[in-house]
Amino acid sequence: MNVIHTAKELHPGTRKVCLAIGVFDGVHLGHQQVIRQAISDARQQEGIAVAITFDRHPNAVVAPDRTPPLIYPLAKKMRVLECLGTDTTLLLHFDQALSQLTADDFILGLARDLQNIHSICVGSTFTFGYKRQGNVDLLKRLGKELGFVVHGLAAVSLDGQRVSSTRIREALSTGQLDAASQMLGRPYSLVGNVVEGDKLGRQLGFPTANLDTAGLLLPPVGVYAIHAEVEKKIHRAVLNIGHRPTLQDPLPQLRVEAHLLDFSGDLYGKEIEITFIEKLREEQKFRSIEALKSQIEQDIVQARTLF
Numbered sequence: 001m002n003v004i005h006t007a008k009e010l011h012p013g014t015r016k017v018c019l020a021i022g023v024f025d026g027v028h029l030g031h032q033q034v035i036r037q038a039i040s041d042a043r044q045q046e047g048i049a050v051a052i053t054f055d056r057h058p059n060a061v062v063a064p065d066r067t068p069p070l071i072y073p074l075a076k077k078m079r080v081l082e083c084l085g086t087d088t089t090l091l092l093h094f095d096q097a098l099s100q101l102t103a104d105d106f107i108l109g110l111a112r113d114l115q116n117i118h119s120i121c122v123g124s125t126f127t128f129g130y131k132r133q134g135n136v137d138l139l140k141r142l143g144k145e146l147g148f149v150v151h152g153l154a155a156v157s158l159d160g161q162r163v164s165s166t167r168i169r170e171a172l173s174t175g176q177l178d179a180a181s182q183m184l185g186r187p188y189s190l191v192g193n194v195v196e197g198d199k200l201g202r203q204l205g206f207p208t209a210n211l212d213t214a215g216l217l218l219p220p221v222g223v224y225a226i227h228a229e230v231e232k233k234i235h236r237a238v239l240n241i242g243h244r245p246t247l248q249d250p251l252p253q254l255r256v257e258a259h260l261l262d263f264s265g266d267l268y269g270k271e272i273e274i275t276f277i278e279k280l281r282e283e284q285k286f287r288s289i290e291a292l293k294s295q296i297e298q299d300i301v302q303a304r305t306l307f
Contacts, residue, residue, distance in 0.1 A: 001082035003089050007113035010088060016047035016118035019110070020086070022126065024053045025165045026071035027080040029156040029185045030123060035084050037121040037151050042087065045118050051086045052110075053077070054094040061099045069217035071168055071184075075271070076191045103134020104142065111146050119149040126152070158183055175220045177276050190216070190274040192256065194267040206296050208240070208257035209267045211274075218256065225277040225303035228258050230270055235260040238296075238303050239274060245285035246292045261300065278306055 004010060010017070020038035024031045035051055042049035055074055059067040072080070081089050092098065101109075106129050111117055120139055128134040136152035143150045155162040163183045171180040172188065180188045192211030209228075221242040228237040237260045243252040258272060280299050286292040 001078075001086060001089060003078065003091055005091055005093065007090060007110055010048070010050065010090070010114060012048055012114060012116060014116070016042070016045040016116050017050055017114045018042040018045065018047050018119045018121070019050050019052055019114075019117060020121045021052045021128070022122065023057060023165075024051070024077060024081070025057065025068075026168055026184055027077060027084070028163055028165065028168060028183050029158070030153075030163045032084060032185055033153050033156055034121045034123055034151075035081070035086060037153060038119065039085050041119045041121070041149075041151075047118055048087045049085070050088045050090055050114075051081050052090045052092065053081070054092050056094050058094050058099065061094055061096060068166070068169060070215055071165060071172070071217055073191050073216060076189070076273070080186075100130055103129025103138055105129075106134070107139065107142050107146075111142075111148075117146070117148040119151060121151040121153065124152040124154050169217050172217050172219055175279070177219060187275050190218070190256070190276075191271060192216070193271050194269060196268060197255070197257070205293070206259045206300075208259045209272060211256040211258065211272060213256050218254070219276065221254070221283045223280045223283070223299050225280055225306045226258065227275045227277065228260055229273040229275075230260075230267065235263055236303070236307050237261055237263075237274075238280070238299050239276075240283075242283040245283065246289065259296075259300070261304070277303075 018038045018041035020035045022031060022034060038051070039049040057067055057070065078089060122136065122139065124136060126136060136150065139150045155164070157163065161167065168180050168183050171183070177188050190213065192213045194209045195212045197208065197210035218241055224239045226237050226239045228235045237258045239256070239258045241256050243254055258274065280302055286295060
């Protein structure tokens with residue numbers, strides 16, 4: 001998949017351009033419908049399917065106090081977009097200048113730089129531009145003026161409810177990982193890079209990879225049996241999400257730590273993608289470090305039986 005950062009980089013020539021526009025956090029079933037419509041249009045017109053998305057959630061700039069935790073980090077979102085079959089992703093840097101751009105100017109700029117827009121595909125409730133003044137009706141008005149088709153696609157429903165990133169976040173935060181996976185259209189996964197920790201796991205005899213998950217939504221605290229994918233190789237593992245209450249840290253931090261079974265090697269700086277098998281237990285405070293160590297041994301035995 002070709003990734004560009006300004007519309008001028010596309011150079012479509014005489015080919016028609018079919019756009020899908022959205023934040024696409026999670027790239028869930030509703031997002032997929034929008035993107036596949038753009039791909040279908042492009043194939044029919046022998047054109048180029050372009051997904052337009054942003055490098056951060058717009059609220060991070062316009063309303064930082066209301067920025068939702070993300071389902072996927074940017075790298076994962078880009079991989080999923082590629083798997084769906086888009087020809088190009090236009091990844092826009094969402095900054096103060098972009099947030100001040102009116103909806104009309106945003107679309108007029110795309111039309112100028114892309115030269116030959118055939119269609120724009122969005123969700124039916126999609127809003128954009130300064131103060132979210134742009135919507136499907138505005139797109140249709142501009143489409144008549146500039147000669148492009150607008151697809152405002154109705155939301156996908158599952159179990160009688162609308163699939164949305166918000167609903168997926170609610171499912172994940174309450175531990176309904178299967179429900180989240182159904183709405184995503186793929187198994188839910190947590191992705192983060194390995195950062196240096198305090199090496200307590202190594203001292204206990206169970207070295208862990210500490211994941212940087214800043215800005216991401218996490219499942220409930222607890223201990224999980226997981227699969228951990230590193231450099232396209234899948235490892236059986238046990239994951240702890242929690243504050244490590246046994247250590248009585250005066251400033252406890254939420255940590256995400258994975259112990260890969262039967263693994264030795266350096267993981268620092270590498271990306272780990274985690275898929276969840278089953279929750280083993282809730283987070284607990286133990287009377288001693290030795291009791292904690294004993295429980296970790298039991299967790300590993302229980303995880304092995306699941307695998």
